[in-house]
Amino acid sequence: MALQESLSVEMVRTRAQMRDFFSLKRKIYRNDPAVVYPLRSMERLQLDADRHPFYQHASREMFVCYRGHEPVGRIVAIKDDMHNHHNDDQVGFFGFFEAIDDQRIVNSLLDSAADWLRNHGCQSMRGPVNPSMKSDFGVVVDGNRYLPMIMMGHTPQRYQGHFHKAGLSTQRRFFAFRFRASDVAPIRDKWDQLLETRKKILNRYPQVELRSVSKSTFDSTMRDVNELGNKVRAGGWGFVPLTEAELEFMITNLRRVIRYDMIHVAYWEGVLVGYIVMIPDVNWALKRAKGYFDWIRLLQMPLLIRRTPQCRVIALGVDENFRTKGIAMLLILELVRTYDAFEEWEFSWVDEANLRSLRVIGRTLPLVKTKTYELFEKPI
Numbered sequence: 001m002a003l004q005e006s007l008s009v010e011m012v013r014t015r016a017q018m019r020d021f022f023s024l025k026r027k028i029y030r031n032d033p034a035v036v037y038p039l040r041s042m043e044r045l046q047l048d049a050d051r052h053p054f055y056q057h058a059s060r061e062m063f064v065c066y067r068g069h070e071p072v073g074r075i076v077a078i079k080d081d082m083h084n085h086h087n088d089d090q091v092g093f094f095g096f097f098e099a100i101d102d103q104r105i106v107n108s109l110l111d112s113a114a115d116w117l118r119n120h121g122c123q124s125m126r127g128p129v130n131p132s133m134k135s136d137f138g139v140v141v142d143g144n145r146y147l148p149m150i151m152m153g154h155t156p157q158r159y160q161g162h163f164h165k166a167g168l169s170t171q172r173r174f175f176a177f178r179f180r181a182s183d184v185a186p187i188r189d190k191w192d193q194l195l196e197t198r199k200k201i202l203n204r205y206p207q208v209e210l211r212s213v214s215k216s217t218f219d220s221t222m223r224d225v226n227e228l229g230n231k232v233r234a235g236g237w238g239f240v241p242l243t244e245a246e247l248e249f250m251i252t253n254l255r256r257v258i259r260y261d262m263i264h265v266a267y268w269e270g271v272l273v274g275y276i277v278m279i280p281d282v283n284w285a286l287k288r289a290k291g292y293f294d295w296i297r298l299l300q301m302p303l304l305i306r307r308t309p310q311c312r313v314i315a316l317g318v319d320e321n322f323r324t325k326g327i328a329m330l331l332i333l334e335l336v337r338t339y340d341a342f343e344e345w346e347f348s349w350v351d352e353a354n355l356r357s358l359r360v361i362g363r364t365l366p367l368v369k370t371k372t373y374e375l376f377e378k379p380i
Contacts, residue, residue: 053245073099092122138373176348281310
């Protein structure tokens with residue numbers, strides 16, 4: 001009882017509280033071999049209401065839970081007005097959740113976030129999102145031994161049980177699939193057949209033009225990809241389009257790590273109808289960069305990024321009016337043509353409702369499911 005009475009949840013208002021908030025991740029994951037710590041500057045930017053474009057249409061409140069004077073948990077309550085307008089609901093979110101293994105601490109944090117969201121007009125609470133589904137989200141409920149790739153989250157599996165005990169239910173599942181270049185012997189065996197398929201598609205539809213991206217066309221291509229992506233994903237669960245400011249933010253950050261030869265687009269009579277975007281796994285580099293201070297780690301990053309053996313497919317989409325014309329197969333074959341550029345590839349954020357969409361990929365690549373993520377929700 002004394003331990004329970006000593007718990008307090010405080011809104012982050014002081015520098016000391018801010019320091020406690022950000023120190024918790026390193027405290028909780030210090031014995032986790034799969035954790036990848038982000039640059040401290042990027043970690044703070046995710047919650048900077050003045051600098052991050054997400055907060056132009058969203059608001060947030062940060063909380064730290066103390067046991068006595070010791071920080072033992074954290075949470076952020078998030079209200080995304082654009083999400084609620086686009087999806088016509090009153091959902092509030094929680095994110096950046098971390099807590100030691102104590103259900104009372106978990107309950108206190110979730111209750112604090114729920115109270116704030118309720119007071120701001122929300123009727124349910126969903127999460128974790130960091131700070132939205134445009135960033136990393138979810139609890140890793142299977143596959144925690146694998147290091148997370150770029151823009152993917154990593155959590156203890158026990159959070160699933162904590163959230164269920166706190167009255168949240170699993171709302172949605174997402175998956176990550178990987179394949180290794182060393183496992184593509186079957187592809188080599190049927191490469192001539194795949195090339196013949198590619199030739200047949202292009203002969204049948206001479207209107208299709210496949211293009212790669214260059215430094216000079218990167219910005220404009222990513223704007224076209226975003227416009228088509230908004231159309232492709234418009235009916236997706238929880239979808240919210242990128243604002244112009246968020247798109248600029250994303251382009252600026254991707255430009256630092258992107259390999260232009262790993263972006264392929266398909267045009268039909270000059271109009272973009274399909275895309276596949278792949279980026280080197282920056283987390284592999286971050287895991288190996290040594291030093292406490294960001295500037296020390298940053299000095300090592302350019303060389304490490306060039307050496308990374310892993311890649312993540314962050315976007316794959318085809319205009320629904322062209323999905324029967326083999327566009328997806330052409331784009332996957334562009335990936336396969338460069339399979340030896342990396343040792344391991346990941347397809348991730350595959351919604352459980354879209355598993356069927358992997359069939360066209362699975363017919364070409366030996367995919368293995370490596371991770372399962374869950375989002376949780378409860379009425380408030």
